[in-house]
Structure formats: C-alpha cells, structure tokens
Amino acid sequence: MSNEPISGLRERERRRRRVNRIKKVIIGLISFWMIFSLTAIVILTISITAANKRIDNVERHNQADATGDSDSKKNDVDNNKDDNIGEDDEPTDDPIDDTGEDEPIDENAIKVYLTFDDGPSENTEKILDILKEYGVKATFFVIGKTDDYSKELYKRIVDEGHTIALHSYSHRYSSIYKSVEDYAKDLQKISDVVFDATGVRCKFIRFPGGSSNTVSAVSMKDIIKYVTEQGYVYFDWNVVNGDATAKNYTVDQLVDNVMKDVGKYQTNVVLMHDARAKTSTVEALPTIIEKILEKGYVILPIDDNTTPIQHIKVESVVTQ
Numbered sequence: 001m002s003n004e005p006i007s008g009l010r011e012r013e014r015r016r017r018r019v020n021r022i023k024k025v026i027i028g029l030i031s032f033w034m035i036f037s038l039t040a041i042v043i044l045t046i047s048i049t050a051a052n053k054r055i056d057n058v059e060r061h062n063q064a065d066a067t068g069d070s071d072s073k074k075n076d077v078d079n080n081k082d083d084n085i086g087e088d089d090e091p092t093d094d095p096i097d098d099t100g101e102d103e104p105i106d107e108n109a110i111k112v113y114l115t116f117d118d119g120p121s122e123n124t125e126k127i128l129d130i131l132k133e134y135g136v137k138a139t140f141f142v143i144g145k146t147d148d149y150s151k152e153l154y155k156r157i158v159d160e161g162h163t164i165a166l167h168s169y170s171h172r173y174s175s176i177y178k179s180v181e182d183y184a185k186d187l188q189k190i191s192d193v194v195f196d197a198t199g200v201r202c203k204f205i206r207f208p209g210g211s212s213n214t215v216s217a218v219s220m221k222d223i224i225k226y227v228t229e230q231g232y233v234y235f236d237w238n239v240v241n242g243d244a245t246a247k248n249y250t251v252d253q254l255v256d257n258v259m260k261d262v263g264k265y266q267t268n269v270v271l272m273h274d275a276r277a278k279t280s281t282v283e284a285l286p287t288i289i290e291k292i293l294e295k296g297y298v299i300l301p302i303d304d305n306t307t308p309i310q311h312i313k314v315e316s317v318v319t320q
C-alpha cells in the first residue's frame with residue numbers, strides 16, 4: 001500500500017467518497033420512502049377508522065333503532081330522504097343500559113322478553129315459525145306498512161299469541177322527533193294501521209332510538225309525558241344481540257352477545273331486529289331460545305305484568 005502512487009490513493013479516496021455519497025442518497029431515499037409510507041399508512045388508518053365509524057352510525061341509524069331498516073322502503077321511500085339526522089347520535093342500541101333494570105336476581109324465575117323491532121319484514125314469517133316451533137311468545141315493535149302481505153303479518157303476530165306493540169309509522173327521526181305533535185301523529189298512524197289489520201289497540205311502545213336517544217329535536221321528556229298521559233307504556237331494553245351495529249356479527253357472536261347478559265336481571269328485555277337484512281338474527285334465534293330455556297329462564301311476551309325496562313325511567317319524568 002505504501003508503495004502505491006499518490007495519484008492512485010487520491011483516486012481511491014475520490015471513489016470512496018463517491019460511493020459514500022451514493023450510499024447516503026440511497027439511505028436518504030429509503031428513509032424518505034419509509035416515512036412517506038408510514039405517514040400514508042397512518043392517514044389511511046385514520047380515514048378507515050373514521051369511515052367505519054360513519055358506516056356504523058349510518059347503519060345503526062338505518063337499520064337499527066335509528067330508522068326503519070332497508071326493508072321498510074316499500075312503504076317508506078321517504079325513510080332515505082333525510083335520515084342524516086341523528087346518525088352520529090344513535091346512542092342506545094349497543095350499550096347495555098345500567099339504569100334500565102336494577103332488580104336483584106332472586107329465587108323467582110328469571111324472565112326473558114324477546115323483542116323484535118322494525119318489522120314486519122321478509123323475515124317475520126321465519127321468526128314466527130321458529131317461535132312456534134319452540135312454543136315461545138315474543139313481542140314485535142312494528143313499523144308502518146300498508147301492503148296486504150304486511151297486514152297479514154301483523155295479524156299472524158297477534159293470532160299466534162305474541163304481543164304486537166308500536167315502534168313508529170315512518171321511523172324517520174327527522175319528522176317524528178320534530179315536535180310532540182309530530183310524534184303523536186306518527187304514533188296514532190301506526191296505532192291505526194295495526195288496529196285496522198288486527199283489531200288490537202296497542203298499549204306498549206318502543207321509541208325509535210330508545211327513550212334515551214339524543215337525536216330528538218324535542219325533549220324526550222315531553223314525549224314521555226305525552227305518551228304516558230295517553231296510557232302508553234314504553235319499553236327500552238337491557239340485552240342486545242348486536243344486530244343493530246355494522247359489525248356484521250356471525251350467528252355465534254349474536255348468540256354470545258345475548259347470552260353474556262341475559263339472566264343478569266330479573267327482567268331481561270332482549271333487543272333484536274325483524275328486518276330483511278337481518279338474516280343472521282333469524283339464524284341465531286333457535287340457539288338463543290334453546291340456551292335461554294336450558295338455563296331455566298322463562299320466555300314471555302310483554303304484558304301488563306312486565307316490569308318496564310326504561311333507559312329514562314318514566315318516574316323521573318312524570319310524577320304519578
């Protein structure tokens with residue numbers, strides 16, 4: 001090495017520096033690319049999360065207690081027009097509400113009320129068939145449909161000993177919750193539809209979104225006062241199968257969702273949906289019934305003896 005000419009050494013040194021520069025450029029490019037990719041991933045993740053949340057909210061609004069489900073489009077074309085209202089606020093389908101039911105479990109039989117919102121639908125017959133097969137009665141909180149097939153379904157619900165109850169005629173938050181008067185009109189309308197089809201004047205109701213919904217433009221307390229004065233009893237829920245969310249639970253998960261909470265209370269009101277898109281709900285139903293019966297709980301339709309499960313308790317609004 002020491003014998004190498006000076007010019008050779010300089011040449012090597014230059015080459016070494018050049019290689020180092022190229023290395024730095026490459027490392028720089030790779031670093032930039034990695035940072036860029038990471039940033040992109042972070043941004044995408046945030047966007048996807050936000051989008052999922054939005055879809056979740058929209059679905060809750062559309063399919064759960066926030067609006068009529070997709071199957072309500074037959075009579076409810078207007079459902080889709082302005083159902084943005086409240087889509088971020090549908091609060092109560094998922095969480096189990098602790099204020100709903102505080103009764104300790106005692107030696108009396110634990111009562112389970114299976115409830116189906118948003119029907120009648122293409123799935124109503126299947127649900128009724130399953131209930132018949134197991135000899136259990138449920139409660140249907142129905143929405144307004146005027147076609148003959150739906151009228152037959154209202155009637156079949158009653159004829160087979162289930163409780164028919166009112167949910168909403170239009171199930172459009174933006175119109176029913178505009179004022180107490182608007183709510184009253186909608187309620188009367190669904191009451192008349194059910195009466196015409198079945199001869200039953202319903203006493204039990206379930207507010208779209210539940211009594212604790214935060215989307216109502218008018219205070220729910222005013223609506224609660226109104227319905228109570230009219231002699232109605234409203235029911236929320238304290239157990240859910242989760243079919244109101246956009247999570248697309250599998251049949252097994254729907255079963256697990258119910259079984260993890262059912263039996264925690266003396267009175268268990270299970271929220272499910274009778275809607276075209278809720279085929280998993282139908283598929284999960286036999287197992288849910290079997291498991292509930294295996295535990296020795298009693299499955300009943302809502303009646304005058306049922307302890308109302310209310311997210312906003314009527315006593316907190318109306319002094320009786």
Ligand SMILES: [Zn+2]
Pocket residue numbers: 063064065066067068117118167171208209
């Ligand atoms: Zn609903």
